[in-house]
């Protein structure tokens with residue numbers, strides 16, 4: 533074997549610890565695959581004295597020094613779109629070191645600039661672990677599914693949301709209840725906003741869309757809605773109609789524009805995406821004439837995420853230096869965002885109304901006025917005096933028209949809560 537490939541790792545938490553352990557356990561085989569001995573020459577984290585469950589060799593208090601030493605590669609596993617993580621990646625690339633990261637927030641925000649920096653310095657920047665954890669979807673989009681182009685990517689990209697929705701369905705409990713339990717079990721962060729609000733899915737979607745369509749990652753163009761407003765009623769009604777609610781990230785090409793959105797969606801119970809359970813992830817790629825491809829597996833956690841990081845390390849050590857987003861940075865286009873409000877689908881609508889004469893007629897009137905026609909309806913009476921749930925499935929209608937009708941309906945004093953609208957996935 534030729535000279536060793538020197539690796540510096542910043543961040544020794546869930547993912548960094550997993551990478552160090554995997555290299556300790558399987559380093560010989562991985563080195564043979566890379567064609568060079570993989571050697572960790574430096575590590576850094578916040579607290580030198582933390583018990584980590586593995587031998588810490590080559591410690592430095594200053595992560596930035598890793599980007600200035602003799603390492604061939606810096607592995608950034610600290611996280612965050614700014615601060616030390618960004619500084620470290622920029623310094624490493626500027627010093628002609630390859631970089632591997634799992635940091636979706638950093639790449640979704642600064643992807644183009646970092647790709648340009650990597651190219652200028654003749655090094656690579658790899659990020660398989662940044663989207664869908666252990667699922668090799670980055671490689672699939674960057675190299676595998678390129679012959680016929682990609683028309684759409686749809687994914688369950690956040691394990692916390694999928695766990696919460698799965699638990700709500702199996703137990704009938706509320707969002708708040710299940711979230712609290714997920715936090716106690718360590719499946720959800722103390723501040724869950726980025727997960728349940730859809731922001732984390734948006735970061736990953738922006739990266740997948742860039743790989744799929746050859747565009748500059750554009751986080752600002754992703755319309756984002758989370759799962760906080762989903763009720764046990766919505767989940768029960770979905771089941772009655774033969775659907776399951778999932779938080780999806782969806783990117784699709786519409787003419788010469790790209791539509792990117794994150795939102796809860798009704799997915800037919802027999803569809804592959806409806807059967808991604810618990811904290812797992814799933815991604816469906818519509819690759820034109822090549823057909824549809826479905827990937828699923830563990831999207832987070834120590835071993836799956838370390839698996840993706842190790843794949844990137846071995847590939848780069850073996851000399852495979854593919855362009856960051858699959859094309860030279862100068863070739864990435866800036867396609868205009870599509871007007872997502874014109875996207876057409878059937879809709880699930882739920883209204884909480886007072887059980888008084890004329891309410892249903894008034895809702896139907898507003899819907900008709902906006903050109904929204906109803907395919908089916910369920911009305912459920914609860915205790916006397918309590919609000920009644922009215923649920924409707926619409927025929928295919930543009931989002932803007934449904935929103936117009938719901939705005940008028942919500943203004944009525946007979947409507948007790950903000951009406952809920954969820955698209956039905958075709």
Ligand SMILES: NC(=O)c1ccc[n+]([C@@H]2O[C@H](COP(=O)([O-])OP(=O)(O)OC[C@H]3O[C@@H](n4cnc5c(N)ncnc54)[C@H](OP(=O)(O)O)[C@@H]3O)[C@@H](O)[C@H]2O)c1
Pocket residue numbers: 542543544545546547548576577578579580582595609610611612616634635636661662665831832833834837
């Ligand atoms: N966890 C997952 O399943 C997963 C999945 C996909 C992607 N990712 C991404 O992977 C990255 C790491 O996530 P993680 O879950 O491994 O995080 P984590 O467990 O919180 O670990 C973060 C590590 O960074 C170190 N660190 C934090 N601030 C630092 C600073 N200012 N200077 C030096 N070191 C610092 C911490 O040091 P101490 O240990 O000393 O506190 C810790 O070792 C993030 O970008 C995340 O989005 C994670």
